[in-house]
Amino acid sequence: MKWKTLTRSDSSVIANEWNSINSDEFLHTLESWNNELPATLTIDYRKMRDGLWKIYRTSSEEAQEGNSKKYLADLFLGLKMYAFLNDDFDMNASTASDDDIWRFIQMKVVPDLLFDRWSEDNGSDRINDDRFWKDSRRMWLKTMWWYIHLSLQGDSLVETKRILMGNGSDDISQLVERSGSGYRVDLYREIMRRYHESGRKDKQILRKVLKLNVVRCATVEPLLFSSGIEDYVNDLFEYFEG
Amino acid sequence: MASKQISFFKTLEDTNLLDKIRYSAGQYAASYIKGESEFKLDVDEDPDDAASVKIKDKNFSWDISVDGLMLTRKIKIESPSMLFGNDGIADADSILGLAVICTSSVSDRLETFNICSFGADETSIEYVGKVNLSAGKYRGNAILKTVLYLVENRGKNSGFPKQSGTILGELDRVNIILFDNDTLFPVYEVQSEEPSPWWAICEWTNIEEDPFTSEFVAIVINKSSKIYPQISLKENSSDFNPGYLAEIMSSAIQTIIEKIKESTTQWNRIMSDVTFANGTIAHMVQYMRTTLEWDFSSPNLMAKSIRSYVYSRVVPQ
Numbered sequence: 001m002k003w004k005t006l007t008r009s010d011s012s013v014i015a016n017e018w019n020s021i022n023s024d025e026f027l028h029t030l031e032s033w034n035n036e037l038p039a040t041l042t043i044d045y046r047k048m049r050d051g052l053w054k055i056y057r058t059s060s061e062e063a064q065e066g067n068s069k070k071y072l073a074d075l076f077l078g079l080k081m082y083a084f085l086n087d088d089f090d091m092n093a094s095t096a097s098d099d100d101i102w103r104f105i106q107m108k109v110v111p112d113l114l115f116d117r118w119s120e121d122n123g124s125d126r127i128n129d130d131r132f133w134k135d136s137r138r139m140w141l142k143t144m145w146w147y148i149h150l151s152l153q154g155d156s157l158v159e160t161k162r163i164l165m166g167n168g169s170d171d172i173s174q175l176v177e178r179s180g181s182g183y184r185v186d187l188y189r190e191i192m193r194r195y196h197e198s199g200r201k202d203k204q205i206l207r208k209v210l211k212l213n214v215v216r217c218a219t220v221e222p223l224l225f226s227s228g229i230e231d232y233v234n235d236l237f238e239y240f241e242g
Numbered sequence: 243m244a245s246k247q248i249s250f251f252k253t254l255e256d257t258n259l260l261d262k263i264r265y266s267a268g269q270y271a272a273s274y275i276k277g278e279s280e281f282k283l284d285v286d287e288d289p290d291d292a293a294s295v296k297i298k299d300k301n302f303s304w305d306i307s308v309d310g311l312m313l314t315r316k317i318k319i320e321s322p323s324m325l326f327g328n329d330g331i332a333d334a335d336s337i338l339g340l341a342v343i344c345t346s347s348v349s350d351r352l353e354t355f356n357i358c359s360f361g362a363d364e365t366s367i368e369y370v371g372k373v374n375l376s377a378g379k380y381r382g383n384a385i386l387k388t389v390l391y392l393v394e395n396r397g398k399n400s401g402f403p404k405q406s407g408t409i410l411g412e413l414d415r416v417n418i419i420l421f422d423n424d425t426l427f428p429v430y431e432v433q434s435e436e437p438s439p440w441w442a443i444c445e446w447t448n449i450e451e452d453p454f455t456s457e458f459v460a461i462v463i464n465k466s467s468k469i470y471p472q473i474s475l476k477e478n479s480s481d482f483n484p485g486y487l488a489e490i491m492s493s494a495i496q497t498i499i500e501k502i503k504e505s506t507t508q509w510n511r512i513m514s515d516v517t518f519a520n521g522t523i524a525h526m527v528q529y530m531r532t533t534l535e536w537d538f539s540s541p542n543l544m545a546k547s548i549r550s551y552v553y554s555r556v557v558p559q
Binding site: 001002043044090092093094095097098146179180181182183184185219220221222223224225226227232 | 306307339341343345346347348349350351352353354356377378379380381389391393394405406407408409430431432433434456460462
């Protein structure tokens, strides 16, 4: 797979144009995304576009109506997209850390999918800049890939789904937006496992644990904890569980 | 600006122990494993930054996202006992450890690599520290910090840290530049219905301006090809045949150079001593001629010199 990229500045120009054109022109843009955009893509990216749309639709359908419908739809999309991009396009942590690769996917391959998901609550703008291209930790598809990657239980997406089913949308940002100078991947996976095990009686416990972890990491390296990551994480939770 | 963490105990930075313990470390050696063979990589010091090194592969085969990277170096502490006791930074009954903390913010990753652990009774310690950056996890650059940390404190002196994993000081740090546009020959894989197992990308508009990157020049391997398992860069297939890959790389490089030769004016400039902008296609081809000493004087000599070079580096000797 040859990954194509789109820079932050080029994304800004494109988003500004989408925001500034009049309603008729934007309607035309929406139609062109559906009718003309696929023909501009390489075979690989056409396949990716078709796959991501299929995943998006089926994930929305599978999510039950209720308070957590949006979270569940995002979760199902994340799980399926993680397998799809990794298996069919060889995506890995190295490529998934490149914002320009995600900007190309989100702005050039499936902009209509992003618009469909994030068209509400954008104030006067049509485009949710943070979710489309601007904020490295909030670009939507990138965020969902990393949410699954940082929660992965062994190699099992089934087990990963099981431990993530009871979470909410806020948990995604709590986890993904605390990268510091780099994710301690195994540590985060254990935190997410233990969070599930905690039963989430305290709705704020993930946020508290992640904040405490940041404080402790200033003097202690969790990955060098002699009794292992599991004990380190247990200590974090027990601090609040009493 | 570097930040200083306020600590409730002494760390190496609060003392002059770094000199007293006589810590020394060699330069990192770099290599990667493909199949059952280990391939050495060059580690070049950055003339502008003593704490930075560039990893280079002159045979154009190494790609960290596919091959990973193994870094090793000797580390020595001649007087480790000075770290312990009242004049040190750890209780006399402590066990200390040496580790490398690898941080790559561009790769969104932090991981650690243990080197050794030791107590106050060690007279001198010497180890080979190993850092194994797995395939598919790193890109760009990484900072390797060699640190002292507390493994265990069995003592009762409350002035010393008790918490396992506490970082007691940084011995040194090296910035490793993992990707170098100057030397990496762009190779990537696609799924295509084309019957050809490989082809060359020659998409430049001006070889004196366009960079030597996969957007303009590359070898493309077709994953749908029947011989893909024998030439795959990514699969550790038992069918992998380095000879096939070497021949493909040689043919592709030759194709690209033949294409460049179509522009007589620019080719004559490459054959002269004109200086090109660093990283451009012209600069890279001139490097092949002058530094790698490929013979471009005739098609048969070019084919031979390219193959001599590529085969010697891709096929285990």
